[in-house]
Amino acid sequence: xxxxxxxxxxxxxxxxxxGTSALxxxxxxxxxxETVALLGPNGAGKSTFILHLNGIxxxxxxxxxxxxxxxxxxxxxxxxxxxxxxxxxxxxxxCPNVFEDVAFGPINMGLSKEEIVTKVNKAxxxxxxxxxxxxxxxxxxxxxxxxxxxxxxLSMEPDxxxxxxPTSNLDPRGKGKIIEIxxxxxxxxxxxxxxxxEATKLCKRAIxxxxxxxxxxxxxxxxLSNESMLKxxxxx
Amino acid sequence: xxxxxxxxxxxxxxxxxxLDARAKIIxxxxxxxxxxxxxxxxxxxxxxxxxxxxIMLVISKVPLSFILKRVVIAxxxxxxxxxxxxxxxxxxxxxxNLWGITLYQRGLLILFNVTVKALFGVAALTLxxxxxxxxxxxEGLKKLGVPKVFITIASFMYRYIxxxxxxxxxxxxxxxxRNFEGRWIWQASxxxxxxxxxxxxxxxxxxxxxxxxxxxxxxxxxxxxSEHPITRKDIIFTLxxxxxAVLLNxxxxxxxxFIGG
Numbered sequence: 001x002x003x004x005x006x007x008x009x010x011x012x013x014x015x016x017x018x019g020t021s022a023l024x025x026x027x028x029x030x031x032x033x034e035t036v037a038l039l040g041p042n043g044a045g046k047s048t049f050i051l052h053l054n055g056i057x058x059x060x061x062x063x064x065x066x067x068x069x070x071x072x073x074x075x076x077x078x079x080x081x082x083x084x085x086x087x088x089x090x091x092x093x094x095c096p097n098v099f100e101d102v103a104f105g106p107i108n109m110g111l112s113k114e115e116i117v118t119k120v121n122k123a124x125x126x127x128x129x130x131x132x133x134x135x136x137x138x139x140x141x142x143x144x145x146x147x148x149x150x151x152x153x154l155s156m157e158p159d160x161x162x163x164x165x166p167t168s169n170l171d172p173r174g175k176g177k178i179i180e181i182x183x184x185x186x187x188x189x190x191x192x193x194x195x196x197x198e199a200t201k202l203c204k205r206a207i208x209x210x211x212x213x214x215x216x217x218x219x220x221x222x223x224l225s226n227e228s229m230l231k232x233x234x235x236x
Numbered sequence: 237x238x239x240x241x242x243x244x245x246x247x248x249x250x251x252x253x254x255l256d257a258r259a260k261i262i263x264x265x266x267x268x269x270x271x272x273x274x275x276x277x278x279x280x281x282x283x284x285x286x287x288x289x290x291i292m293l294v295i296s297k298v299p300l301s302f303i304l305k306r307v308v309i310a311x312x313x314x315x316x317x318x319x320x321x322x323x324x325x326x327x328x329x330x331x332x333n334l335w336g337i338t339l340y341q342r343g344l345l346i347l348f349n350v351t352v353k354a355l356f357g358v359a360a361l362t363l364x365x366x367x368x369x370x371x372x373x374x375e376g377l378k379k380l381g382v383p384k385v386f387i388t389i390a391s392f393m394y395r396y397i398x399x400x401x402x403x404x405x406x407x408x409x410x411x412x413x414r415n416f417e418g419r420w421i422w423q424a425s426x427x428x429x430x431x432x433x434x435x436x437x438x439x440x441x442x443x444x445x446x447x448x449x450x451x452x453x454x455x456x457x458x459x460x461x462s463e464h465p466i467t468r469k470d471i472i473f474t475l476x477x478x479x480x481a482v483l484l485n486x487x488x489x490x491x492x493x494f495i496g497g
Contacts (some may be wrong), residue, residue: 051447056447056450079451079453083451084448084451086444086448090396090399091445094392094395094396095391095458096370096374107460108454136370138395152452153452156452
């Protein structure tokens with residue numbers, strides 16, 4: 001497995017149904033175990049890009065995830081192994097209570113009841129949300145919702161985590177908590193963020209996107225020291 | 237933002253709360269059905285139904301005021317439909333004359349029946365919902381054979397109604413902060429825009445939620461793990477309440493049969 005790349009994308013183009021082009025030729029390779037920050041101004045195409053990482057969107061171009069080309073046969077496998085955490089936890093948590101939300105993935109994987117319960121408990125423990133199983137999502141605070149949203153993909157034990165602004169709208173303590181949780185997970189991670197401090201804490205590599213293209217891809221210190229580039233792309 | 241939840245008291249521990257949702261659904265719906273089909277003049281029977289409900293209410297520890305508040309909401313609807321009935325009617329049975337307005341006895345009896353039965357229905361359903369958490373209620377309905385698509389729609393509605401209410405509140409605040417008074421007819425367009433925006437946002441949220449479901453392997457059916465075996469307690473409760481209600485339902489006819497009234 002490890003001679004494959006986690007993500008291998010060549011010349012990816014995507015147009016929204018209304019004709020707006022969102023991705024204009026993205027090339028990227030991400031190795032197993034890397035944690036990559038995805039930076040860029042609003043409307044750069046970051047969210048559209050990550051929806052390609054588990055085949056929710058299928059643009060034109062060559063997309064290989066965890067060594068598998070995305071097609072009808074591999075889709076299920078890829079979605080199990082790539083955990084996508086959406087920006088708004090209200091989109092991610094749609095079940096009547098926390099347990100069912102976290103169990104949603106494992107149930108769809110067709111696991112046995114014991115396995116499901118074990119995985120849910122483990123996932124909730126890793127985001128420190130044990131004891132909330134029976135609570136409906138709308139009774140939780142925003143920070144708690146964010147953590148449960150992460151647990152809801154951890155329960156599938158993904159090989160890769162993709163997170164869309166995991167710390168947005170959180171207070172400093174909530175942000176710290178999420179960073180700590182993410183730091184402790186030993187999987188490949190792609191994290192969209194606007195917070196350069198957090199990006200430095202979590203990631204060794206950063207990719208900058210603007211206008212549907214990758215405009216910089218380097219070690220994070222190098223990216224952050226290139227002030228003129230950051231200014232050009234609305235990041236500084 | 238804080239919301240008022242319809243199943244606010246559903247986590248209060250009580251013997252009724254602990255019963256299986258299926259048992260409660262069957263019991264409460266049978267109660268309502270039996271109450272509605274009781275002959276109009278069986279006043280004692282109606283008293284009996286309300287007594288059953290009152291006893292369950294006490295056991296369930298749900299405050300009476302909570303149930304009453306829900307029940308009051310139904311009154312205008314009942315009056316709208318039935319308030320005029322006593323004033324029109326055939327000359328079967330007697331009639332009263334109140335300052336020149338004729339009130340028909342038969343019509344009054346119908347009004348009484350509609351009110352008593354409708355209020356009983358609302359009160360019974362409120363008690364059911366207040367003693368059963370929403371997810372258990374949905375699970376129970378699913379196991380009783382309600383089509384999955386209805387369950388899914390109801391579950392999503394319950395899940396997202398608060399999100400939409402929040403969004404509306406935020407929009408309203410933002411609008412009022414810009415000195416919107418909503419007093420003149422030409423300002424109606426602002427309300428129209430709000431409704432349209434809300435629709436679009438909900439529609440887009442629907443797409444995002446669907447993406448989130450697909451990401452976790454959704455294949456067209458929401459599956460669930462929960463298993464609640466029916467216990468003897470559930471069966472005894474259901475049988476006891478329903479048989480009592482059946483007796484009440486038949487009591488009028490039985491009394492007539494034996495006494496020949």
